Amino acid sequence: MDTRQLCGTIHRVTSPWVLPSPLTSVRSIRHCAGLGAHLPLNSHGSNNYDNTNTPRSDHSSMGSRISHITRVAQWSTSRSDPPPAPLGKRLPVKPDSGAVPEPHKVFDEVVILVKSGRGGNGEVVPAGRGRFVSNHKYKPGGNQAKQIWLPASDPGDGADGGDVVLVCDPAVDSLLHLHQGTKGSSASASSSSSSSAKGSGLAAGTFCAPDGANANPNTGSGGPKRNKEIKKARTAALEIPVPPGTVVKRRGTGALLGELLQPGQRLTVVTGGKGGHGVVAPSRQQRQARVTRAEREAKSKGVELVDVEDDGWRTDSRGQPGQQLTLTLLLRVVADVGLVGLPNAGKSSLLKALTRASPTIAPYPFTTLMPNLGVMSAGGGTNKAVLADLPGLIEGAHKGRGLGRNFLRHLRRTRALLHVVDVSGPDPATDYFAVREELRMYNPDYCARPYVVALNKTDLLQQQQQQQLGSAQLISALREAARRQVAEHKAGAYDGPAPMEPLAIVPCSAATGEGLKELAAALQRAIGLSYISEPDIVRPAPDTLAAARSPSQVAAAGSADGSAVSAAVATAAVTADVAVTAVTATSAFTFSSPPRGSPPPPPPGWDDDGGGGDVNTAGRTHPFDDAAAELEEGEIERLTARCQELGLMDERGNFLAYGPSSAGGLETAADLDTFEGSVGRVHDALDEEELSFVDAHPPGGVAPGDGAADDDEWVELSTLDEQTLAAVLDELERGGGGEDEAPFDLRYDFRMAPSGQGKHQQHQQQPERGRGQRREHQGHDDDDDDNDSGVGAEGVVLSERTNAQHQHQHQGAAGEDGVKEMEEGELVRMAPSDDPDARLLSLSLEELLAMEKDW
Numbered sequence: 001m002d003t004r005q006l007c008g009t010i011h012r013v014t015s016p017w018v019l020p021s022p023l024t025s026v027r028s029i030r031h032c033a034g035l036g037a038h039l040p041l042n043s044h045g046s047n048n049y050d051n052t053n054t055p056r057s058d059h060s061s062m063g064s065r066i067s068h069i070t071r072v073a074q075w076s077t078s079r080s081d082p083p084p085a086p087l088g089k090r091l092p093v094k095p096d097s098g099a100v101p102e103p104h105k106v107f108d109e110v111v112i113l114v115k116s117g118r119g120g121n122g123e124v125v126p127a128g129r130g131r132f133v134s135n136h137k138y139k140p141g142g143n144q145a146k147q148i149w150l151p152a153s154d155p156g157d158g159a160d161g162g163d164v165v166l167v168c169d170p171a172v173d174s175l176l177h178l179h180q181g182t183k184g185s186s187a188s189a190s191s192s193s194s195s196s197a198k199g200s201g202l203a204a205g206t207f208c209a210p211d212g213a214n215a216n217p218n219t220g221s222g223g224p225k226r227n228k229e230i231k232k233a234r235t236a237a238l239e240i241p242v243p244p245g246t247v248v249k250r251r252g253t254g255a256l257l258g259e260l261l262q263p264g265q266r267l268t269v270v271t272g273g274k275g276g277h278g279v280v281a282p283s284r285q286q287r288q289a290r291v292t293r294a295e296r297e298a299k300s301k302g303v304e305l306v307d308v309e310d311d312g313w314r315t316d317s318r319g320q321p322g323q324q325l326t327l328t329l330l331l332r333v334v335a336d337v338g339l340v341g342l343p344n345a346g347k348s349s350l351l352k353a354l355t356r357a358s359p360t361i362a363p364y365p366f367t368t369l370m371p372n373l374g375v376m377s378a379g380g381g382t383n384k385a386v387l388a389d390l391p392g393l394i395e396g397a398h399k400g401r402g403l404g405r406n407f408l409r410h411l412r413r414t415r416a417l418l419h420v421v422d423v424s425g426p427d428p429a430t431d432y433f434a435v436r437e438e439l440r441m442y443n444p445d446y447c448a449r450p451y452v453v454a455l456n457k458t459d460l461l462q463q464q465q466q467q468q469l470g471s472a473q474l475i476s477a478l479r480e481a482a483r484r485q486v487a488e489h490k491a492g493a494y495d496g497p498a499p500m501e502p503l504a505i506v507p508c509s510a511a512t513g514e515g516l517k518e519l520a521a522a523l524q525r526a527i528g529l530s531y532i533s534e535p536d537i538v539r540p541a542p543d544t545l546a547a548a549r550s551p552s553q554v555a556a557a558g559s560a561d562g563s564a565v566s567a568a569v570a571t572a573a574v575t576a577d578v579a580v581t582a583v584t585a586t587s588a589f590t591f592s593s594p595p596r597g598s599p600p601p602p603p604p605g606w607d608d609d610g611g612g613g614d615v616n617t618a619g620r621t622h623p624f625d626d627a628a629a630e631l632e633e634g635e636i637e638r639l640t641a642r643c644q645e646l647g648l649m650d651e652r653g654n655f656l657a658y659g660p661s662s663a664g665g666l667e668t669a670a671d672l673d674t675f676e677g678s679v680g681r682v683h684d685a686l687d688e689e690e691l692s693f694v695d696a697h698p699p700g701g702v703a704p705g706d707g708a709a710d711d712d713e714w715v716e717l718s719t720l721d722e723q724t725l726a727a728v729l730d731e732l733e734r735g736g737g738g739e740d741e742a743p744f745d746l747r748y749d750f751r752m753a754p755s756g757q758g759k760h761q762q763h764q765q766q767p768e769r770g771r772g773q774r775r776e777h778q779g780h781d782d783d784d785d786d787n788d789s790g791v792g793a794e795g796v797v798l799s800e801r802t803n804a805q806h807q808h809q810h811q812g813a814a815g816e817d818g819v820k821e822m823e824e825g826e827l828v829r830m831a832p833s834d835d836p837d838a839r840l841l842s843l844s845l846e847e848l849l850a851m852e853k854d855w
Ligand SMILES: Nc1nc2c(ncn2[C@@H]2O[C@H](COP(=O)(O)OP(=O)(O)OP(=O)(O)O)[C@@H](O)[C@H]2O)c(=O)[nH]1
Pocket: 341, 342, 343, 344, 345, 346, 347, 348, 349, 350, 360, 361, 362, 363, 364, 365, 366, 367, 368, 369, 390, 391, 392, 393, 456, 457, 458, 459, 460, 508, 509, 510, 511, 512
């Protein structure tokens, strides 16, 4: 076989990066090395040494090969230096090959020059004359004339030039095709592509839309407007297909022109020039008459006549030129889940196992050189999620080491991440932490996204009969690593949103398929929890987002036959302390709570409306703002009923003590969702109920607000009807000294100590506050009562609780209650953000559960 042919094959496999695809090409490369004398030529006749990378064909040992590839990859981001020499024997470079080095092509970035077509010229007809034009409706044998007389006053316009339109095409998966030279009518324009772009490996192809046709009454293109029936001819736009996720920027200014996300979406980048108008050229007599008139006028005004030629009609008839623009197109892969991990961790293998994608898999680092996408089906194929397998990250990737930086940006449009950790490695926890750190340093937002950790290659541990032990220890170590990052953020080590802890840590094996169902379920769950707003993501089908969030996905992804979740996963769930495993009679599945710690702040697009509750521009509610949302009519009953139905609450509305062991009452992950989302509302609902009860049955039988209540009597202002409220406020106002008081804001739920008692403390009750806090308050109030000395019968004191005071009180220091005593009659409003309890719902499910247990 001819060496050239052989190596041409190799190159095709490895394009656009010249690193050959392992396995498929090793034998061929060796063969080339054996032949020795010739430099492998790629399919374009160029040699690989002239490009960014060097063949690794004859490295004697795997170690040297890997280390060389790593060095090459590290070097690849800076093209100014020569490529590093291979560690092994270097193939001789054929000195006089004369091959033109093929420019390095980047699949996810390209500079293109786009030109719209110029407008066609309009028809110019002499004034006063008509002419015959062909009749388009004429058919032989018909009774119509073959030619019709067109009056000179109705000349045809030129057609507009063609636009250049970028079209989002899901069938295209990279920008490589745009590197390939010129498309369109004006091939000569390709020479104008910027040299700097060429030098950077982003060589600018030129794309020219066709020019508009000149008005031609005989052909009909740009034809005459006969009785307005014949319209201006249309020029087809030049459509450039680009993959979903393409960002279009103007080169030079960097101005964002648009993004193409939805399949079929179009972006017109340059519009064609307008076609010239059809004009009636003035006759010689008319022109002469105009000159005579002008001369006469000039003479009468005493000015010198310079020129009376008016060729405006001629200008009008000419089509306008098109536009040209140099664009930078950037591809950000759009996917639901981005797979990240060190090289060789098994990302591609997992993609292959979870989807029908068939990425290249090989035991070399940097096998994957460009993202691979796959669609993960679960739940009988109805729910789909797009997974993106990215090239491996290495330490320093955020600075451009390895293939890192170029690919890290692809994570931007992923909802959730899958960290793939090679469990058979010497120190998987350190590997995992290193990747997390790289993500954080590149963009802290990435760490605030929900993610799942896949402990891949458990089959290798099985061989060593260490699976159970290894998994448990490792999961603790991973948890520790994740917490370290969270702790560092809390300590203010870096800015940005708080990093998350893993939603689930799933031991699995891409090779044996073990744990993959659980992994799929966990990923669906992570996607559902994502803050990334929906319009930013291209979905494979319109209904898939809703489907991905639906419980059936998770349930179906689990062991639908009712068998228990695998021991390894169960171990992971318990040890990880974030995942709750529920096994019911009919289904088994794994689901996880939001991680501990403060939730990430709302993403861009979620505007704080100032009243608690973030509302994004798309009108969707923030997952954590349920508590702040106003309860709708009947909502309380509905939620209470729902909780009772789920076995979370008894008939009297009391929460039952529950924990992971009793979570089996939840039948689907949606139940958990409902529970998580509505738990705050239910708390509020119960508070309301409790208070109504207290109001209806006041201690000592004294009605609220009658001025003769016991010390123990507390009235929730919001529970009063308007009239009573007015009376109470009136009384309060009088008792508190009247005019000096701050105005009430009934949005706040003031609790009022009635008059006729000692120096009371008056607490504001935040709507978000749960029962636990209420009880604390009550206990605290009792203490106050003990300590207080009486003041005048009219006296009412409202107090303010600060954050620190609350904590103090929370620790049981009710004697020195930390409640700031206010001046008589002073009303103090507390901003919701001052009170940690106001963000009750920001707590994780586990914390809520624990709190509930304590209550
Ligand atoms: N035994 C075993 N081997 C696995 C498993 N998953 C992947 N591998 C092997 O690990 C090697 C690397 O797998 P890849 O899927 O290419 O790894 P990757 O993370 O995509 O690597 P890069 O693309 O280089 O970043 C291959 O030889 C796989 O066969 C697994 O679960 N068990």
